[in-house]
Amino acid sequence: MRDFNIPENKFYFDSACQTLRPKKVQDAMMEYYNDYGTCGERVKYEWGKKVDEKVDEARKRLLKYLGASPKKYFVSWTLNTTYGLNLVLAQLNLQKLKIHRVITSEIEHNSVFLTSMKMAQNWQIEREVLKREDDGSVKIDDYSEALIILNVSSNIDGRKLKNVKDIVKKAHKKKSIVILDCAQGLIAAKDILHKCGADVMCFSAHKAYGPSLGAIVCKRDLIENLTINFIGGGMVNDVWKNNYKLSADKPKSDHAHTTFEAGLLPYAEVIGFGAALDYIEKAQKSDKVKEMDKLGNDLFKALKKMPKVKLVNEKASSVITFYVKGFDSHLLAGAFDDEGIMVRSGYFCCHYYLSHVKKYPPLIRVSLGLHNTQKDVKKFIEILEKVGK
Numbered sequence: 001m002r003d004f005n006i007p008e009n010k011f012y013f014d015s016a017c018q019t020l021r022p023k024k025v026q027d028a029m030m031e032y033y034n035d036y037g038t039c040g041e042r043v044k045y046e047w048g049k050k051v052d053e054k055v056d057e058a059r060k061r062l063l064k065y066l067g068a069s070p071k072k073y074f075v076s077w078t079l080n081t082t083y084g085l086n087l088v089l090a091q092l093n094l095q096k097l098k099i100h101r102v103i104t105s106e107i108e109h110n111s112v113f114l115t116s117m118k119m120a121q122n123w124q125i126e127r128e129v130l131k132r133e134d135d136g137s138v139k140i141d142d143y144s145e146a147l148i149i150l151n152v153s154s155n156i157d158g159r160k161l162k163n164v165k166d167i168v169k170k171a172h173k174k175k176s177i178v179i180l181d182c183a184q185g186l187i188a189a190k191d192i193l194h195k196c197g198a199d200v201m202c203f204s205a206h207k208a209y210g211p212s213l214g215a216i217v218c219k220r221d222l223i224e225n226l227t228i229n230f231i232g233g234g235m236v237n238d239v240w241k242n243n244y245k246l247s248a249d250k251p252k253s254d255h256a257h258t259t260f261e262a263g264l265l266p267y268a269e270v271i272g273f274g275a276a277l278d279y280i281e282k283a284q285k286s287d288k289v290k291e292m293d294k295l296g297n298d299l300f301k302a303l304k305k306m307p308k309v310k311l312v313n314e315k316a317s318s319v320i321t322f323y324v325k326g327f328d329s330h331l332l333a334g335a336f337d338d339e340g341i342m343v344r345s346g347y348f349c350c351h352y353y354l355s356h357v358k359k360y361p362p363l364i365r366v367s368l369g370l371h372n373t374q375k376d377v378k379k380f381i382e383i384l385e386k387v388g389k
Contacts, residue, residue, distance in 0.1 A: 003279075004371040011341045011376045015369030016155045016184060016319050016348075019209045021272075022370075028275035029211065029268045039264055041234060051267050058274030059257065062203075065186075065277055067195035068217060076260035077270050078214040081183040082111035084202035085149075087260050088179065088216060089119050091226045092147075097177060100145045102127045105138050106357055107154050110349040112181045116149045134314050137163040146176040152193055153184040156350055156365075158296075158317030160189050168197045177222075183207050187280060187289065188318065209370070210276030211269035216260050220251035223259055232262035288370050292318055295368055295377050302381045306388030312360070318368040321348075324387055329362040332387070339383050 003022040006012065012020060032054070040051035059075040078084045094100075104116040106129055120127035130138050136159035138150060148171055152161045161167070161180075168178050179200040185193055186208040193201070199222055205213035228235075228246065235258045237245045247255035283289055300316035303309045312321040323329055333345035344365040347354045354360050366380065 006371060009340045011339075011379055012371065013341065013343045013366045013368065013376070013380065015372075016207070016365065016367030017344060018206045019369050020371050021211065021276075022209055022279050024279050025210060025272045025275045029272040032268045032271050037268070040267060051271075054271045054274060055265065055267065058270050058277070061274055061277045062215060062217065065190075065281065066193055066201070066217060071220075073217055073219055074256035074259070076216040076218065076257045077265050078216055078260060080206070080212070080214040081181055081202045081204040082115075082214075084214045084216040084260070085111055085115045085179070085181065087230060088200050088202070088218070089115050089149075091228055091230065092119075092177075092222075093225050093227045094119075094123050094125070094147065096225045097147075098145060098175065099147050099177065100125050101147070103130065103140060103146050103148045104128070105130045105132045105150055106353045107132045107156060107159065107350065108149075108151055108353075109155055109181060109183065110351070111183070112149050112151060113350075113352055119147070119149075132159065134159075135162050136160040138167065140167065140170070143170045143174040143176050146171065146174070147179070148176060149179045149181070151181040151184065153182075153189040155184050155319065155348055155367075156321050156354065157313040157315075158184075158188060158319040160192055162192065164192050164196050164198070172197070184319075187284075190284070205269070205273040205276060208273075208276055209279055210273035211266075213266060213269040213273050215273070218259070220256055223248060223251050223256060226259065228259065230260075230262055234258055234264070235262055283370055292368050292370055292372065295372055295374065296320065298374075299366065299368075299377050299381070302377075303384075303388070306385065309384070309388045312354075312358075312363065319365065320367075321363050321365045323361055323363050324384075327387055329364045332364060336380075336383060339379075341380055341383060 004020050036047040036050045038047040038051060040048050040055055062075055063070055063073055102116050102120045104112055132138060150161055152164060171178050178198045180198045182201045183204045199219045201217040203215040205211055235247055237247050248259045296318040297316040300320055303311055308325045309322050310325060329345040333343055336343050346362050348365055
């Protein structure tokens with residue numbers, strides 16, 4: 001049985017935006033809806049206990065995947081990476097942390113670029129936008145009194161934050177904080193994410209073969225430096241007329257995850273993400289991820305041979321961005337769709353870097369997934385050759 005149900009005449013190349021969901025993930029979600037579709041953490045009946053078991057299992061699986069100790073970290077479920085970053089940054093008390101600067105880079109997705117800008121404006125502090133090196137690393141001269149917010153893998157060209165562990169180590173020596181946008185990183189950057197030691201890591205399950213869901217992986221000792229103002233049911237132990245007691249009032253609390261979880265959780269999505277993590281791990285142990293990387297390499301080589309194709313990428317990746325000289329990228333994306341080929345066009349929520357720093361015209365992005373085959377890439381190259389030569 002195929003993992004993905006894709007019609008023969010359709011070719012999906014937009015996994016950097018949202019991956020397709022394998023049958024294993026769909027089945028896990030439908031099992032919840034059909035067999036025990038109730039709420040958790042608030043009930044004592046059998047179905048609710050199973051929900052709690054599955055949700056807790058997904059939290060543990062994510063921490064294990066990242067090599068993050070449950071004694072040091074907790075997992076909160078939310079909507080997506082952008083929402084998670086906003087939740088953390090809006091409640092982080094920089095005065096307590098004695099932080100006076102925000103550091104980010106030029107190739108950040110708007111989820112980081114805008115939230116870091118807003119953070120600096122709200123606290124009236126300096127914001128530095130650093131150059132990203134061709135290998136994806138960032139050179140930081142001064143680590144003192146800083147909140148560092150960076151992506152671990154670019155949604156433009158797949159560049160990885162190669163020196164992330166060095167950044168975290170140097171930042172912590174200076175009592176600074178590191179927050180990572182890991183939206184593209186669960187598969188592409190597992191090697192650098194594993195045991196990286198960052199203070200906060202934000203994820204989007206829908207970019208990692210899971211449902212529409214976000215995850216915040218946060219250090220427990222950061223709880224004491226948060227001013228919680230996004231609050232509601234599921235977060236409190238008790239409530240009085242004019243006061244309340246949070247469940248996660250201490251870093252070692254068993255309920256630390258409730259820090260960012262106001263109200264009922266999207267249980268089916270959490271359970272589906274647990275199944276997605278299992279799928280990803282099995283794909284990494286097989287040759288599926290290597291096959292995807294090979295397809296990226298083949299595609300990159302083919303594009304380099306086309307004179308009219310102007311690549312943004314310096315190196316091969318599963319995410320390749322370009323434009324075709326003399327052609328409008330939006331119209332070209334529409335023409336691809338006529339052939340059953342689905343690609344992204346535009347600036348991919350990286351307006352500052354692509355439009356204002358590099359001054360590119362609107363671009364085409366091809367992002368591969370575990371569902372793609374040699375046949376898919378061959379079809380794409382065949383169609384592009386008609387305009388790219």
